[in-house]
Amino acid sequence: MAFDVARARRETPGTTRVAHLNNAGAALPPSSVTETVIAHLRLEAAIGGYEAAAAAAEQIEGTYDAIARLIGCRMDEIAVTENATRAWDMAFYAIPLRPGDRILTGRAEYASNVIAFLQVARRTGAVVEVVDDDEHGQLCIADLRRRLQGQGARSGEVKLIAITHVPTQGGLVNPAEEVGALAHEAGVFFLLDACQSVGQLPLDVQRIGCDFLSATGRKYLRGPRGTGFLYARSSVLDHVEPPFLDLHAATWTAPEHYEIQPGARRFESWETNYAAKIGLGVAADYALSWGLDAIEARITALAGRLRDRLRAVDGVRVHDQGRRRCGIVTFTVDGTSAREVQQRLAEARINTSVSYASSARFDLPRRGLPELVRASVHYYNTEEELDRLINALPACR
Ligand SMILES: Cc1ncc(COP(=O)(O)O)c(C=O)c1O
CATH class of the missing domain: 3.40.640.10 (Type I PLP-dependent aspartate aminotransferase-like (Major domain))
Structure with missing residues (x-):
């Protein structure tokens, strides 16, 4: 059954203001909460x-x-x-x-x-x-x-x-x-x-x-x-x-x-x-x-699409690992710090965050990654919001 994204967004007032791709930071709460x-x-x-x-x-x-x-x-x-x-x-x-x-x-x-x-x-x-x-x-x-x-x-x-x-x-x-x-x-x-x-x-x-x-x-x-x-x-x-x-x-x-x-x-x-x-x-x-199976299916499909689209952008590298993947998408943009990318996206009302090596010293330094941009999707995000992120990236370089 198709996920009722329109209902999810109606019940999430914040979706009218921002493209919130910082759900692994803190997601937008539904009105009921x-x-x-x-x-x-x-x-x-x-x-x-x-x-x-x-x-x-x-x-x-x-x-x-x-x-x-x-x-x-x-x-x-x-x-x-x-x-x-x-x-x-x-x-x-x-x-x-x-x-x-x-x-x-x-x-x-x-x-x-x-x-x-x-x-x-x-x-x-x-x-x-x-x-x-x-x-x-x-x-x-x-x-x-x-x-x-x-x-x-x-x-x-x-x-x-x-x-x-x-x-x-x-x-x-x-x-x-x-x-x-x-x-x-x-x-x-x-x-x-x-x-x-x-x-x-x-x-x-x-x-x-x-x-x-x-x-x-x-x-x-x-x-x-x-x-x-x-x-x-x-x-x-x-x-x-x-x-x-x-x-x-x-x-x-x-x-x-x-x-x-x-x-x-x-x-x-x-x-x-x-x-x-x-x-x-x-x-x-x-x-x-909503059902956790339906939530996972929606989130992983959106995140998978975002990774594919990011890989197609010149100078962007996607860094997610693992056989099974979830809604957290991490990437770098050649020549621009993760902090700067996150700030430019924020100016366009697209919320993302930055992961630093100091949060993950057993992992990121070994992969030669001092920092990453993190775009974490939820089921209420839309393809249009992913488009906005992709279209904003060239201006970040
Ligand atoms: C894997 C992991 N564990 C624990 C925490 C800490 O959660 P809290 O801030 O609710 O204490 C975080 C927060 O980002 C996390 O990513």
Whole structure:
């Protein structure tokens, strides 16, 4: 069935103002999300913040329900956080590591995650290893398998595989399910950064086989800024400990004792932005109403067309890798910095962004790429908007 782009655009007021090709930065929200957030803020102003939260209790629970349906888990396996980084941190810093324990990651890994690896490696004596890419530029499953061999030895055991599903700096989709199968076989924690994939690809944590999955609200999910979530498989909760606890994550049961919450909400903190949290649930429901298969098909078709058209422009090089690709399209223009290209496009009301090597040091420097222009498409973008981008490029040189 054809995707109803006209309806998607009617429900997205921002599409009348800009060609928004910065969906991997923050997508344009649908009106339903914006209106829900504003309505809750108005309710807080009218009756009080605590009273508004009590009145909206059902909607708040609805957010957990929507996210659980979005990724195929139980509601009590979800923690709502203020962004993807905090969600990821809560899982990563919870994993017990000893000197010599190995953390396996990939070349696509995001800067914040790597900074956390390095900090924890310094503190604990754990070791970070970067799994090679294969000939398609995605995580090499054969190399991962090789690094897991001999698992069960008393020292140098792999404790954690932590990879990024879709990187910030390119259109590849890493083979998460194959990684999950190997992690399961080896009995190793698997933490998947799905920040760039949630909302643009169907995600099923049972099929992927991850123990933790972190995601943000504002990108392909089209939720409010300052929202994110963590999936934590219920069976791993007894083997990890949240790095921070407060009186929401745990209960102070006696002067010398506390009890941690039974579910994934142990990774949350008490105070939160309820308006944004409710808006996140509306965004998840909205994505489900379009269907994630239909969303992926529309996005990948548009992105594929954009790559073909960019390749045909003199002096433009497309840099996306991977066997399976998504809505993120990265390119350079000979003789012009990525920043300059992005600024010229912005003057023509075409939103793109720039990925710098400092966000992806295991990847971009090896490919000789200090920076890239990133045009990330969503299902509400149109062919006409792609034309506008292509036609604006000669003026960028
Ligand atoms: C792969 C990846 N992981 C994590 C993040 C961080 O997300 P947040 O800003 O919501 O913390 C980003 C942001 O661009 C990202 O691209």
